[in-house]
Amino acid sequence: MKQHSSGVRVTYKFAETILKILRKYKAINLSLELIRDSEHLIIPIILPNENVLSILENYQSKFEVSTFNFIQKENTPKNLFEALENEIPTELHDYIPKSYDMIGDIVVVEIHDEMLDYKDTIGKALLSLFPSINTVYRKASAVIGKIRVRKLELLAGEEKCETVHVEHTIKIFTDVCKAYFSPRLGHEHNRVADKVKNKETIVDLFTGVGPFPLHIAKNKDAIIYAVDINKAALSCLEKSIDLNKLKGSIALIYGDCRNVTESLLEADKVIMNLPSEAHEYLDVACQIIKPGGILYFYQFVPDDNPEEKMIQILEKKLKEQKYSIKEIISFQKIRESAPREIHACLEVSILPDST
């Protein structure tokens, strides 16, 4: 059977070198056959195109990433359902996980209570389905506590927590056991970073492992203050700074953002991605933002009229600080966070009432 899929086309001269690198990063889709023409080898890839471009960045002119018509190897499952349907009773098929997070070479999957007897089978299936994956964890709690980390239970593979995740060509070092990171926010990190101009000063009040600062500093000559109360998250960011070629500079600030405002320069923009509590920290944002500066304000909000609801929350809390919204610049729905609830971002400029 034929399958349309991404692949790397390389001349035979460089094929061995490229194959070696792709094998090292477990980037090859082993369920598809290689394609050979008179001049090229075409290698099916399993990682997103942007990750492969980043892995092969030293060989830029030697290969091309595109979509090709590969032949499927016989008897290899194409997805988790196919890998599990013969191992799990039919009445439980609806509970086979439909999504999971791939963070570098680690998969984190949520398993329904009804399926817990099959958790190891699911772990093994995920490991064999994705050659790029070395470890499979199950979510063993919700995201909890101030540092927003969840308990994880090893299901299959190597017991390790550190990995490098590639997001829009940016290498993000993370520790899935000690720091918050969600691969579902990649587009949002990039969207906000795209709006930053050279020479701006940005404060990311709840930076985690620093995806916003890394996205910004990759392409903009800006100064970004990355604040977090979790030392382990900042240690990850320190490692990522070494892994990437950055145009901007990132200053790491460890502590509760409420206690570190004197170490921050006046900000053109303040990012507040702590959606469960950002509204409780608007006093901090007002202390450090320039008049007319821009706020990226994140919340979990009910999915009916979410924009209106966020504006109401923000206006009320800003009023307590004697600030007002000057202009509503954008509203962005990011993802569903719970049934009938979304994670969203309101981008506004704000002014003190006295001006």
Ligand SMILES: C[S@@+](CC[C@H](N)C(=O)[O-])C[C@H]1O[C@@H](n2cnc3c(N)ncnc32)[C@H](O)[C@@H]1O
């Ligand atoms: C949702 S997570 C990180 C989000 C991150 N911006 C991202 O996009 O991946 C929120 C972070 O805020 C940090 N945090 C919570 N309360 C804080 C506080 N009062 N001051 C500084 N950091 C805090 C947590 O340690 C956690 O890393």
